[in-house]
Amino acid sequence: MVDTDEVMGTSAAVRDYFGEHYDAVSRFHARLRDEGEVRGLIGPREVDRLWERHILNSAAVVPFLASAGSVADIGSGAGLPGIVIAILRPDAQVHLIEPMERRTTWLEEVVADLGLANVEVKRGRAEEYDGALEVDAVTSRAVAALSKLARISLPLVRSGGELVILKGRNVEQEIEPARKILRKLTVGEPEILEGRTIDGVESTTVLRVRRK
Template identity: 50%
Template sequence: MSVSVDPVPTPAERLAAEAVFGDRLPLAERYVKHLATSGMERGLLGPREVPRLWGRHVLNCAVVAGLIPEGAEVADVGSGAGLPGLTFAIARPDLTVTLIEPLERRCIWLSEVVDDLGLDNVTVYRSRAEQAVAQIDVDVVTARAVSALSTLAGLTIPLLHGKGEVLAIKGRSAAEEVEKAHKAIRKLGGRHTEVVTVGADTLEEPTTVVRIRVGQD
């Protein structure tokens, strides 16, 4: 059954979206419409998330793009509905983004959205992260809601091939996860790990990110 939903951002979310996406806000709006319709219909997110798409999902991810160096090559592990990878590609056309996703139905949806938005800086790559290491070599690896950091480190750090950084969007348990994953991160080549918050000047609830630098002391 077709669903017609057009999530409207609150005034505060609208201001934040304008600040983050600038003149590419219409693309972000189209992406949100895809999430709220075909994304929900195909099970990429639940109906309860639709009213919260702007604040809890799209803007929560998009503000993290500010941590990424200009012109960087980025891989989004377990991309799912394109969060955070597609928000980065929309907000930052200077980035080259690879969405790594193992499930075919999700890859099909991602490809449809990328084509509809006309994003020429995005590649959809069907694979498990651990199987993509030989083909993917990027500057930054991102992930959101994939797994605990102790497991996620092994899925993300190898894609940097010894140099770059991981930006993992996490919740309130971020510091605890870092402590538990410390040895695994060091063993994989992580040289500096910190918990940072972004979006405090634009979002009601800032985004928590675990930032792991690899190959840099």
């Protein structure tokens, strides 16, 4: 039986997309494949589709963080998208914020294994860093609805910075319930963007709001 995940991961398209960072991304993928399910980081059905559903999906947010010198990934979990961002943006300081000890242990191991000098793993909830951490951009993936994400994430975003999050296709339905908190935190109009990676892989929905 053909391992479609491995075929994709070793393809010229994926190698070209990640370029000089391919080896590090591939090592991260290998660790997720070998340890992710056992350590409770990913579900059993995700092991065979890591490249498309998780690695490339996470990478799709990186172009929208091009001007960010510092990024916080809240609820970082397995390191998606935070580790991928850190690999592709070695010039940016990346903070991985995760409340669960077993997950921060994993993140610290991966950071050490890949030699990611630009990463700091922080154990705790995003709310705990209000006033203690300020970054150019906050991101997250599959963490919560926009109303909650805005409340816990935007206080970490500097004035003029952005909340740039990976969301599902129905994200537009989350905007109206979040209006009150968005107005309170003085941000611009939310933008729904399309994050693309390689041909044949479904694009990723990205929502961006800028703090005034």
